[in-house]
Amino acid sequence: MRDPSVTDIHKHLVLVGHGMVGQRFLEALTERAPGAWRITVLAEEARPAYDRVHLTSWFSGTTADELSMWPEGFAQSHGIDLRLGDPAVRIDRAARTVTSESGAEFPYDALVLATGSYPFVPPVPGHDAQGCFVYRTIEDLEAIRSWADTARTGTVVGGGLLGLEAAGALRALGLDTHVVEFAPRLMALQVDDGGGAALRGKIEELGVTVHTAAGTQAIEAGADGRVASMALSNGEVLATDLVVFSAGVRPRDQLARDCGLPVGERGGIVVDTACRTADPRIQAIGECALAADGRVYGLVAPGYAMAEAAAADLAGLEGSFTGADTSTKLKLLGVDVASFGDAHGTTEGSLEVLYSNSREGVYKKLVVGADGSLLGGVLVGDAEAYDMLRPLATSAAALTVPPEQLVLPASIGTAPGPIALPDEAVVCSCHNVTKGAIRAAVTDGGCADVPAVKKCTRAGTGCGSCVKALGTIVADELAAAGVQVARGLCEHFAHTRAELFEIVRVKGITTFSRLIDEHGTGEGCDVCKPAVGSILASLNAELGNSVHILDGEQAALQDTNDHFLANLQRNGSYSVVPRVPGGEITPEGLIAIGEIARDYGLYTKITGGQRIDMFGAAVDQLPHIWERLVAAGFESGHAYGKALRTVKSCVGETWCRYGVQDSVALAIELELRYRGLRAPHKLKSAVSGCARECAEAQSKDFGVIATSAGWNLYVGGNGGMTPRHADLLVSDVDRETLMRTIDRFLMFYIRTADRLERTAPWIERMEGGLDHLRAVVVDDSLGICAELDELMARHVETYEDEWRATLQDPDRLRRFVSFVNAPGTPDPTVRFVPERDQVRPAREDEDGNTLRPALVAGPRLEVRTR
Amino acid sequence: MCRYDDLAPGRGVAALVEGQQVAVFRDRSGAVYAVGNRDPFSGAQVISRGIVGSRAGAPVVASPMYKQAFDLRSGRCLDEECAPDGSPAALPVWPVLLTPAEPARAGDVAPPNGAPHERETGRS
Structure with missing residues (x-):
């Protein structure tokens, strides 16, 4: 010390x-x-x-x-x-x-x-020709990308971990890609010959040409100084326009x-x-x-x-580093590769257990000690078991199951799961957190879920590969402690929102009364009623209900905002937001909004979602205001609902010098497709016309960014209190694929999310996370895509503008009165004062003007101009 | 004050009674409650726009502003004792009188069968 x-x-x-x-x-x-x-x-x-x-x-x-x-x-x-x-x-x-x-x-x-x-660059002739790069910094990558614009063939020197990553990148840049490896197999450090062969097969399937046992002898540049070809030690000559050296580091x-x-x-x-x-x-x-x-x-x-x-x-504390576990698990070009512990079986007396399936491209080898303990292993093509095997190997505990069970496919073998790990097994190797520490965080630290354990122990906050194991350990520990995790919606329902959704859908329940009588207790509350209202709204078309949320018993379920189709503000007045799809609005539209706001004395403000919010309306005024908005061609913006809000857009390639796609047209199309879609929480979206991302699509529940080849779809982003960037779900897809993927993503979210759970925590909570989500909505792993597609088609078919429909029905209009015994009399306690040429709510110690009772033309509040 | 029919089950209305604002609710079973319309937590007259439900058996309304629940029988707030200004967090309550409907007014359509549609709430 x-x-x-x-x-x-x-x-x-x-x-x-x-x-x-x-x-x-x-x-x-x-x-x-x-x-x-x-x-x-x-x-x-x-x-x-x-x-x-x-x-x-x-x-x-x-x-x-x-x-x-x-x-x-x-x-x-x-x-x-x-x-x-x-x-x-x-x-x-x-x-x-x-x-x-x-x-x-x-x-x-x-x-x-x-x-x-x-990065080690072999000192071969021509290694410094133009078009030769290393793979270490963001600047290196920028240089590679810009050079790749004019290249057709790229060669990576080095078939290790980084070299294969670089090869994947060149492939994605559209280059005809070669990997040259000096050793007789790929990833020579981590995997053995069998694993290397499985990996090679998988990678060649992806169109990458692999040359093993081949050294780089010389790089030839053309007359222009640009790299042109590479001579290999086996006599081969590769024509190449770009070289990346990834032959190890010093x-x-x-x-x-x-x-x-x-x-x-x-x-x-x-x-x-x-x-x-x-x-x-x-x-x-x-x-x-x-x-x-x-x-x-x-x-x-x-x-x-x-x-x-x-x-x-x-810091004057005890600290030491005596060596480390060099286990690795990664996805190279879409192929899972993992290596842990004594992967090469160098321990005296060690034995091997092997599973190899070249049809599936799966190779698994476990190295087992003479005493029956697990020492290490290699996994290629299926590294699912890594999270469990690596801690088992480092803990040196004897295996509780025959080792062959650990390498057989899940359908044949039975994986023991992380519960079989001893306490000293390191679950998170990035932060060196043992299973015991995780258990202690739950039992002694009072952590009740995975996010809390992550915060407390830092486990799972490094590479994230152990999060799944973490979830199982936490769940088992909670169950062992007898902690009843109250999953129900509220005191009236012991079911989660997702369960209620399925109950409503499967049993065809069309009313809250029937649902609570058959599946709940009491009268409901402000938690379960709006949640059920939202479920019914999502399924109305499916159930044959009226799709209008103010019809029948549904009206009583809605939060005040949904009930008045407007947003309640602090003094009891409401604000109004007409839909402006994609943020595109005509001068006539602007003038109409301006005139209406002026005539009703409303305060106007531009929102973050590229629309205009009009504040200070009394409930009696709402139908009058909307009559004029509908006449001017506007429809509800659903700013009041747990529903799609806006699809923001940048101006796109039509005007912008940098745009590569028409982001405005796509944003409008998306907004019109999903308008009125009720969800567990509000939904926001945006479309950017190029990678500069001016529409901030990565901060949205679903965001789209144009690429030169199509569209990239990002999901699970949000701003607000806990900002989160969205994750890339699919890339370079065409318009139809994009729409289909978003349709399924949204419907899967609506079906399975908790009440008031935005898409970000929903994905984080999902077992298997983004990969699972992708499997469900892209590969249809649950076989529900046809249903999801059908639900969305029904939504699109049956959409109607809530405000237009409300105005046409005297029954729906009945609620828009200030006082049941004195309709048209404005609330005398709602008062306004002028500020910066508009109105604002008066504070308690201020006098102010009340709204005038004349409603037909709309009251006009005198505003003093400075 | 209003017709029983004006009250939708599970929802409320506001009424102006001698300068005071009253929130009147009808629950799913048909019972009618009258409490003050002013939400003590925001000072806004919005209680009538809250959602009606039950908590541990007691009929409640949740303020639409910050969601505190009030017992519809006593007006007592079940979530907090005091409003931000220090006053007790409670709504005034009034008894409710239901009276038979007056003879049908011109244009009114008589409900096909008797109670509860023929009742009217009286003045509180």
Whole structure:
């Protein structure tokens, strides 16, 4: 342990390198020793730390901002001086200073090197020709994408994890793609020959040509200096316009070498278990370090563990890194690949259990110790069992089932599930959280669900691969503790909204009365009534009910907003929002709205959803206002309902210099298709005409972004209190596929979500998450797509404008009176005062004008102009 | 004040009685309640637009503004004791008098069969 007095307030710490590990170190240090260090960070790249593990997702639309791991306000709240684009160039250990490229000198009391690694480029002739790239930073990816615009064939040198990711990216960029691997198989480090063969088969199916046992001998450039071909050691010559080197990485230890710190034979700054170098003031963490076990780790989880160890040491706490689990699970070009523990069976006396099915492209191997414990394994084509097998392997506990059961397909074998794990098994290897810690969070920490456990233990917040296992453990623990999770809607129904939906649908129940009499108790309340009202509204057409939400008994179920088809405001008046599909409105439309607002003295404001909200209407005025709006061609905007609100759009390719598709036309089409659709919560949408995303589609429940090849559909985004970016559901689809996918997504949501559950928490809660959702709505894994399609077709067919229909029916209009015994008399307590040339509700201590009772022409409130 | 028919089951209306605003409700069983229309939490006259239901057997209305439930028999708020201004969170209550319908007015159509359609609420 370091002398705690080192953590003196005036001490200065310099961190060299701001990658994922550097950032994790900052988080760990500021958490363990807040305010103890003045921190300067010298970073080479022009942007703060970002998620390099998911770098490839940049090609499918994840922005640099989304990849960023630098929380807003982090620097300010911890007094960190982050110097981007100014790398350290020299360390003077005697003077204890670091000099940066700009010439600035930083004295240090503690220095942490997190310089990472650099891609190894084989020193073959022509390796620096134009069109040769590495795959490490966002800038590298930008360069590859722009070069790919004029290329037809791309070659990746290196068939490891990153190389295959790069190959996938080139494939997605439309290039004829080759992978050249020196070793006799792909992913030589992680998988064995059998796994490599299965992987190769799968990848070749995708149209990538694989060359193994082939070295790169030379790269030939054309007369223009651009790469033209590559000669391989097996005599082959590949014509190629683009080369990506992904042949491994080397530790960036030059700074340490230059100041005389010991480095390993094959690179890497030598550190002890507290990540200290030979100079006790200097630590090294992550890929630049040669760990105490003599290995250089190129994975993020061990890097994180080193960052934690170094931070603990600096905080005067016990912390050590003695080696790490290098298990990996990933999806390469759509193929699941996992490798864990002693994957190559190097342990003395170990045995192998194998399942191989080349028809399905599945290969599974388990390495079992002589004592019957699981040591490691390789999974290709189906890595479902990884979450459970990896912790089993690292815990060294004896297997409770025969190992062959663990590799057989689910239909034949029986997976034991995470309940069979011992407490010391590490479930989340990103954050090193054991099953015991998760159980303790539930039993002692009072966490009642997965989100709470994630927050408390950080489990599942790294790569996310363990979330499913996490869910099972939490559920089992809650059940074991006898915790009755009240799932019902309210005291009147023990059913969830999704269950009620199925009851209504299957039994054809058309009224709340019948539903509560047969399946509930009491009289209902403001929770279950609107929820059932929404279910009935979604199914009305199916059930043969009137589709109007104010008809019959349904009227009594609606919240006040739905009941008056307007939005209740704080003083008891209402606001009115006509639909403006896609935000496109004619001058005549604007004038009509303006005239109506003026004639009724309404306050007007532009909404975030590209429409106009008119405030301050009394209930008696609503039909009059709507009579004029309907006459001017407007219809209900459903701003009052748990229903589709707007489909926002940017102006698109029609006008915009950058647009690649007509976003306005699509937005209008979507808005007209889904208008009036009742849902568990409000639904928002947007369409952007290009990747610049001016319509902010990724913050919507369903958002569409144009690509040059079609449309990308994102789902599960929202703004509000807990903002969340939407996830990519399908990409580059045509208009019909897009519509069909959205139809199913929405209907599946309406059928299965909880009351007032937006799409984002619905997807997060869903077992299997986005992948499951995609399986249901794209691959029809539940066989319900025909039903979903049918429900949506019925909705589209039977849509009617609620306001137009209300105006045509005296019975529906009866409710729009201020007082049952004095209709037309405005509420005398609703008063307004002028402000900025419009009206606003008077505060209690203010006088103000009430609405005038003359209703036929509409009252006009005198507004003083300044 | 109004005809019984003006009251939809599970819904309320507002009435103006000697300058006071009264919220009148009819529940699913046909019972009628009259309470003050002013929501003590927002100060707005909106109670009549709330949803009628039950809580642990008691007939309640939920304010449409911030959703507090009030017992329709006593006016007592079941969720909070005090309004933001410190006053007790309760609605005034009035007894309800149902009287037989007056002879049909011109244009009225007599309901085909007797009660409850022929009743009218009296002045509170």
